Amino acid sequence: MPWLSDQDLEALALTLRLAATVTLLLLALGLPLAWWLTHTRSRWRKPVAALVALPIVLPPTVLGFYLLLWLGPQGAVGRAMTALGLQTLPFTFAGLVVASMLYSLPFVVQPLHDAFGAIGRRPLEVAACLGAGPFDRFVSVALPLALPGVLTASALGFAHTVGEFGVVLMIGGNIPGQTRVASTQIYDYVQSGNYAHAHLLSLSLLLIAFLALLAISLLRTRRSAHD
Amino acid sequence: MPWLSDQDLEALALTLRLAATVTLLLLALGLPLAWWLTHTRSRWRKPVAALVALPIVLPPTVLGFYLLLWLGPQGAVGRAMTALGLQTLPFTFAGLVVASMLYSLPFVVQPLHDAFGAIGRRPLEVAACLGAGPFDRFVSVALPLALPGVLTASALGFAHTVGEFGVVLMIGGNIPGQTRVASTQIYDYVQSGNYAHAHLLSLSLLLIAFLALLAISLLRTRRSAHD
């Protein structure tokens, strides 16, 4: 039985770093977005909601392909970045973050949207009458009441990024320590017939994920004991 | 500008058939499962919940790889199926359905779980006192009240299956008319440098998905006008 190689550990660490970064950024983006979607009366609501949901249907490889074209030196975004003296995003950690965010956005926004919707207007009205402004209400009432939804969103976002493969494959370039994550590493093992290593790394990934999910599930139960 | 080839149409049709089949089966499986998770006091609750969530973190190709090993003629399941005179699942439509279900299960169960939880006990108690048995309560009270969650679950399940790539590639074998869905077809175009066809097919996929999501979003709004 082999043991996890340094490369494996590196890939695992990178995976976790990527997933954590993406999850945090997605929450930072998704919370206000879902909130806005729940409460706005703007006529942009439906188009924006559909737009946010779109990445779900795009196969990750397709999404990755278009990102490669757009973010690359010939693409619109890439040209702009080059003009600004910035490095283009493909084959960088930042690029993985951007792509994974795009890819996982709907899986974070959707549960948040549902959770915010389920709160109803009453607690927010009560908070307003107790002197809480909009942002205050969001933080002190909406967030805690939507906690199960926030946890679900985090879990889905995190897990989805850990399991991310197609996008990473397309714009990652498999650079050790930078863009070679656990999923691509396992794939490489499988491809080269190195099943023992593949099994081991898969198992590690599963274990980590299981622990993370268990932790979240415990948080949920503690919270739902309040109902 | 090329037009959609017969192969493209075939792949699109197969994709929709797959996604619809998987979504329906997942709802049939996920609704009772989520319901059970919401209301059981069994000590199996948390392990089952974590188990259901696990597929999220598995990179789809890894999941596909293990399914290939297990369901294939050398695998445990495959051997059992062969012994029963059944065809093994890999490289068949049925195999894609099974794999996609496994892969998308958490994305269906999680929103359902949240939605059922948000209903609270009160409407169910009221229904019980009005003479509704457990199944009746589920159908006549829980389901309609959880409708936004059911729609989200369907949307995520459907879209996730449409966007499925890694699993399909691994255990589907990308066989035209049988297991070559739109996502793998696009990947093929991209790999052979046939970008025009890739763009066209991606666009078609997006359009279909956009319409489906828009329809669901309209259903949601009609429903949330009730709040």
Added chain:
Amino acid sequence: MTDASGLDAQLRWSRDGFDLDVALQLPPRGVSVLFGASGSGKTSCLRALAGLEPACTGRVRFGDALWQDSALRVFVPPHKRRLGYVVQDAGLFAHRSVAGNLDYGFRRAGRPAHLDRDALIDAFGVRDLLPRRVHALSGGQRQRVAIVRALFADPALLLFDEPLSALDAGARDTLLGHLETLHATLATPMVYVTHAIDEVTRLADHLVLLDAGRAVAQGSLQATLARLDLPPSLVEAMGAVIEGEVVRHHADEHLAEVTFDGGTLLLPRRRAAVGQTVRCRIGARDVVLSLTPPSDSSALNHLRCRITAVGDADHPSQCLVQLRAGNQLLLARITRRSLHALALQPDREVWAQVKAVALGGQ
């Protein structure tokens, strides 16, 4: 009271900081009122009776049916108990219109043909609401819909949790009237939670007083309300409930003459016909005592009584005088100053003066 066909419950239930330990024997007909302060366990009792709290142990028998027996591991789930439970906050289904809510229990009861739905809908004034979404109802409207919905389920036992507390006086009066009629015609026993005195006196046949999770007194309304040792929360309710026969109508004055064992009363005419038995409550605070029969006063009713006991009231300036007119007990609440001024004491004969209008609103 060990009536085998009524509701017989022994409920025991502890949860953080609150212990319920109640034995109830409720008659198989009529209205049993659970009365008690906020937090005394009224709702908990109803929920346990309905089978909504499996954590509550004990025994519940309703008529021939054993609903729960923790010792025998018997537990009939709520939907098999044929209940009509109106919860404290109405609990309407948000996903159904008013009509859809009403229909819910009706269909599950097998669309009982004997139910006059139109009459109930009109009685509770919900016809105009039928197509409405429940979110667009006012608090009182919701409560009315919830009552009708429970009745539509053709229940064997009605459980009402403060069903009228969200209603205005007018609507309440109307609904109380209909509830009175209902319980005369439906023969469905009702357990009724309230903290409104007039609901107690108008509806209750049987009264259970709850305090801190225990039943401190229970019995028939008459026997319970004329007691001198009730807790202060009941003082406003105290008085006599008299049942008598309508012997004559004074049509032009819209008055009814009612005789009972202890005398004759004139009261504002009600729907009751001559020969019918009616119930009327004489509140302790509405009774004035005098030593001689009063003349040229607007108070129509004067009953000759004998003082049987004197007790304390809730305010030190006052006392309760228990009187007997024939076989009927009456209560009067008067000031101690008057007690002394008139030298009232047990066995003394007095005139109890009661305004007819004080007998009207019940």
Added chain:
Amino acid sequence: MTDASGLDAQLRWSRDGFDLDVALQLPPRGVSVLFGASGSGKTSCLRALAGLEPACTGRVRFGDALWQDSALRVFVPPHKRRLGYVVQDAGLFAHRSVAGNLDYGFRRAGRPAHLDRDALIDAFGVRDLLPRRVHALSGGQRQRVAIVRALFADPALLLFDEPLSALDAGARDTLLGHLETLHATLATPMVYVTHAIDEVTRLADHLVLLDAGRAVAQGSLQATLARLDLPPSLVEAMGAVIEGEVVRHHADEHLAEVTFDGGTLLLPRRRAAVGQTVRCRIGARDVVLSLTPPSDSSALNHLRCRITAVGDADHPSQCLVQLRAGNQLLLARITRRSLHALALQPDREVWAQVKAVALGGQ
């Protein structure tokens, strides 16, 4: 009444099948009660005043502040109106303990030092509840927590939507007393929705009668309640509200002697000291009229009055007699039989007899 420092609102709002069109002028101090049948628009008014219904057009001015003017496109959001709004169903935060709920508005009001929180907590009996989860509260407990939470927010205007309807008589009485004390000490004006008559008579300084979305009458409590043309829903409430000065205490009999313009009354002693002004309500149904001053009767109070008018009551057997004692208007509800037997008519002198105990519970 065009008091520039009170609450001046002109609300117009149509939604499926219900039109609200109300003009309110409420005084800058004291309690204004909105009274009306279920569905008459009471809650809608409060919500509009709180700024929770941006769809409602019109104008709302509170003191110097313009809260809303649809014409000028002014709309101050609820959290800037310094409100204490107790909603009909308590609306506690499920994610916070009772203490956490209380703290919410307090912190946002900048932890006002002048609030005596302990006193409020004890007054409303919520000390034992502080660590509890709100799901574990009974209906009445929730309502009390909601009241204290609103008071903790140090509001400039209190909006109470049937805050006591979930409470039992004892708790209600206590709370009403505290609300009375509060409004005397806090100087915070209160708009109070209720359909309970005793809350109207005990708390209201100003009364607004709502019917089908319109204000059918408004004015001071005294002026409004002694009118003979009120809608039937108010008949039970009718009567006089008398303000007089405590001139003596009869300590051994626990009675207080109160003089007012039209005479002297003995009533059960309350906390008020000699020299203080107290309010007491004499319900129309508690007044007995006689032609001669009664003797040897337990009714302590006899006022010499002159009949000013006779009107219809809600039951054909009865009528309302309006009387004047000094400058004070009284109402008596008597049977038409007595009216004729005693030949009562305007300008006649009569004795109005009132039991002291009938003046006690207020």
Added chain:
Amino acid sequence: APGRMVIAAAASLHDVMGRLVTSYRAAHPGARIDVVYGSSGILLTQIRQGAPFDLFFSADSGYPQQLADASGSDGPPAVYALGRLVLWSRDLDLAHVRLADLVQPRFGRIAIANPQHAPYGLRAEQALRAAGVWSALQPRLVQGENIAQAAQFARSGNARVGLLAASLTQSPAMRHGHVAAVPDAMYRPLRQSFVVTRHGADNALAHDFAHYARSAPARALFARYGFGLPAKAH
């Protein structure tokens, strides 16, 4: 009789296999012939798990040999073409550029296929080692999952240059780029082989196509796509 067959082809055969099938189909109207592309390693795994592929065209001889050793094939592997590695760039003139020159920063990122399992990737590594720049280039190497993906990196400009299969650079999409040959001596020869799988053993069409793949017209096509040709069999 018109039959049906499925060909599993290595990613480096994109385009050329399509042409080959088209020309073969002209002589066999009515036959349904499908091509499934993938990296050679994955295709092998799938075949071993029962994939219904009749023919397996690998990018080297090792994978087909493994299949043959596990008696998963009908007969031993046969070489159909010799793979060639080239240096390709979208916009850099590669005239006179040798592999050793790649250390110059102006060449930016360099795309190769994954050396762990893509035969072309392994050859790229060998060539770069032979040029003595393998370690120096490490930070600038980006790996595609297979050689077609590496080509895509280069074609989109995300990698300035790529070490690609010559066959891919002959496709219409890449014909306009700049190409420099990599001397054969710098890497072990890529003897691209195929087998008829056990699944295809009874498929007459598969055997016929196997024959066709070594026929003169097929060899001409391979040559046109930049492959070297093995010595004529039989």
